Amino acid sequence: MPGGRLTEQDRRLIATRLTEGHGYAEIARELDRPTSTISREVTRNGGRTRYRADHAHLATGSRARRRKPPTPEADAPTTDAYGRDRAAVHDYAELFAESMVETGLPRMASRVLARLYTADTPSLTAADLVRELKVSPASISKAINYLEGLELVRREPDPGKRHEHYLIAEDIWIQAWRTSARANANWASTARKGAELFNPATPAGVRLERMSQFFQQLSDDMSGLGPDPDAAEDTATILAALIHAAGPLTTTQLATALGWPTDRVTTALTTAETYDTDPLLLKTVAPSTYTVGVTRLTTAQRQALTNASS
Template sequence: MAAGRLTYEERRRIAEGLAAGLAYAEIARRLGRSTSTIVREVARNGGHHRYRANQAEQATRWRARRRPVPHAADLTAGPIAHPAASGGEPESVREFEERFAAMMTGTGIPAMMARVLVCLFAADTGGATAAELVARLRVSPASVSKAVGWLGERGLITRERRGRRERYLIDDHVWYQAWLASLHGMVLWARFTQQGAQLYGEGSPAGARLHTAGQFFRHLHRDMSQSAEHWRHTLAT
């Protein structure tokens, strides 16, 4: 099985394989690479639907130039507690995490945000500092900062300060919190589409279109609110 960095020719064949609908395992077999290598390559460079060989090649070269040297404080932070340390197989765990991140990317979560989210899911404590995430993911502090900001805005993670350090956490209620955050988005969509319908007039094509959109978001908000309330009662029992 081949080792070392992927070449541009291999990236081009990965892109062709994805376009042809091939599974990651089949692409890996044709290239003589491990499936985890292909999953990681795709997840880091836009995901299944956005992967492009040219862009992946350029991004890899950029990362190689910008890869940070760990700060002394980061080296003493210690590794994130990981399932593999509790008896799991390291290779199978890594492969699962890469496939998990690729799945998230394929459903709309940006690649860096997906990697951070998976890292927190896989940590035994459900949390990590920025320094720990930088060391574990081998990315720049700026990338981690942007990712945790994006995840925090959507209610997917919370912050906890311990002395001078800030930890980013994910808990069992994360999807309930994220659901509530998305409810706010539904309210905004309903409000603005209704305002647009009134502005253009419901008798016009634009007004009618906006009115229909407003009805959709109002009904969606109602159904999502009922589901969230049902889940809250389920958690309380």
């Protein structure tokens, strides 16, 4: 039953799918459960490599017997100021975080970023995050430092107070894109040094040289590098401008707003159309008129996000 307790049969399926290498999101879809439910189930019962269905089922029953019945708060609201179900909002934030974890982002950093992204306020303090995530201030500080290093979050002091406010960077998708491109370039550089050290004629040297070429090409594709070395920077600026405008703009409008010659804008737009800028997608909505969309999201996820922000 969706939303009910996991059965022994559910746990056996989880164990089988983990052995087959499936991710939490895939398993959750098959069981019609939130990804956070699968993540918690596996984490509290040994993790991906040590999860056993029979042990997990027995341990869950034991925990349920020891658990004291909760004392309900009669006056606790079940909806927020916008009339949204608080439990559903919480589950979505955990699902959002789990999606980022599966791309390689550390779990706590993912949970912090998800809370910042789904907050109705422009920023959150460390105390806000500690209260919402029920973790220590040290965990929040470590996660914020990590996200700052990726240029996904920035700090702003609260004038006259000791508190700092954490905000999502306005061009977060552009920054994530640039960070990925830089990471691939670093992989390419490291592999190239290894190829030179081991000698390109040796088996190890050949493997490292191929690795270097692969990641260099990947970095170039993500950066939009071509004959013009400034193409990547101009493309990023064009995409950021369209995100900020939150609506279609013509080539002429972009040139006027940015103070660029029209041919420079045209080159940047052509680069954005030529290269895969996932998760951003340049869209032509009319002749010489452009806007930016976001890839990766399913129709259901788009609708859920629209409902959550309305």
